[in-house]
Each structure stands twice: as structure tokens, then as C-alpha cells.
Amino acid sequence: MNHLQVALLQDILLSPKTGYELTKSMKHECVWRASHQQIYRECNRMDKESFLYAEHKPNEGKPDAKIYHVTEQGQEKLNELKNETPYKLETFRHQAVVMQFIGGCEAYFEQGREVLGKEIERLENQIEKAAGTQLAARLTFELNIRKVELEFVISNLEEDEVCAK
Incomplete structure (x- = not known):
């Protein structure tokens, strides 16, 4: 699971959000810099892996909004990561x-x-x-x-x- 996925999972665990809300939240909280395309792509991947599920909310005149929720499997994965992730020096490129x-x-x-x-x-x-x-x-x-x-x-x-x- 990559860093962005972990950050998104935690943010959604705090409160279910749409992709748009996640994009704003990631920027505001200064957790991870990612485009909205990256955020939607990672949410779709985690949905396929059963870490998230998307609730479809109809929008008049617009495409349906997806409100993402963390599944039990997603919560278990977060707990596993909290307890088992070793500190790793990041690759330095500048x-x-x-x-x-x-x-x-x-x-x-x-x-x-x-x-x-x-x-x-x-x-x-x-x-x-x-x-x-x-x-x-x-x-x-x-x-x-x-x-x-x-x-x-x-x-x-x-x-x-x-x-x-």
C-alpha cells in the first residue's frame, strides 16, 4: 500500500468523503500532495481491493458523486500498518x-x-x-x-x- 493510499484511508476513516473533498482535505492538512486524478485513481484501486466502498449519491445535472467509506478490511489494514511499518529513510533526490x-x-x-x-x-x-x-x-x-x-x-x-x- 503506498503513502497516498494510507493517507486517504485514514482521512476517510475520520469521516466519509467524496473524491473532491479528499482532494481539498489532503491539500489543507498538508499530508500528501496529489492531484485529484491521483486521488480518484487510488480510491478506485482501494475500492477494488475492498479497503473502501463507494456510496453513489445522485447529483442533479451532474455525474453521481461517490462517497467513500472504509471497510472492515480497510480498518484492519490501517491497524496493521500502524503496528508493523518500519521507519524508512526516504530516497533523496533534488x-x-x-x-x-x-x-x-x-x-x-x-x-x-x-x-x-x-x-x-x-x-x-x-x-x-x-x-x-x-x-x-x-x-x-x-x-x-x-x-x-x-x-x-x-x-x-x-x-x-x-x-x-
Whole structure:
């Protein structure tokens, strides 16, 4: 079961949702970034695997809405994952590492410093608004990653300055 499926299963367990509501919830809760197509695809897979079932709700003038519910098998799978999933280091891939490798990318790293500065500010504001919640903890995790990313960008800019002299 992939990370997105696990997140969707937990979200639906908290309260049954449509695919549209799941898309909004995943974005708002900062659990996993996924397009609505990915979310619908994974819900359909989990429906076929009997982890979810879809209740069809008629919509006038629109296609029927599917409201997803977690099955007993889905609840069992979540409990199994909670108790048996080992911590695994994620594979690290980042464009900035490739740009450092090819060298001479001062404009790229300057832009990175600007983009990351704005993102760090945005995350700090969101954390303040979400203080004391699980969302704040997830945002803080992302903030710390962005700060380390900014340190990497700045170190590359400083290295370029030293190399240019």
C-alpha cells in the first residue's frame, strides 16, 4: 500500500468523503500532495481491493458523486500498518544537487534563495495560525526541511563567490 493510499484511508476513516473533498482535505492538512486524478485513481484501486466502498449519491445535472467509506478490511489494514511499518529513510533526490554538480548556476541559486525565503515566511505564518495542532507539527517539519534547503542554496552561492575570486 503506498503513502497516498494510507493517507486517504485514514482521512476517510475520520469521516466519509467524496473524491473532491479528499482532494481539498489532503491539500489543507498538508499530508500528501496529489492531484485529484491521483486521488480518484487510488480510491478506485482501494475500492477494488475492498479497503473502501463507494456510496453513489445522485447529483442533479451532474455525474453521481461517490462517497467513500472504509471497510472492515480497510480498518484492519490501517491497524496493521500502524503496528508493523518500519521507519524508512526516504530516497533523496533534488534538482539543486544536480545544479551544484554541473556548476556555474548562480542565477538558479539566487532564485532559489528568493523562492525559499518566501516559502519559509509563508510556512511560519501558517504555523502560527495552526498553533498546537497536528497540522502545525507537519508544517514545522516542512519548514525545517526548507530551512536546510536554504542553507544549501546559500552555501552554493558563497562557494561560487569564493571560486570566482
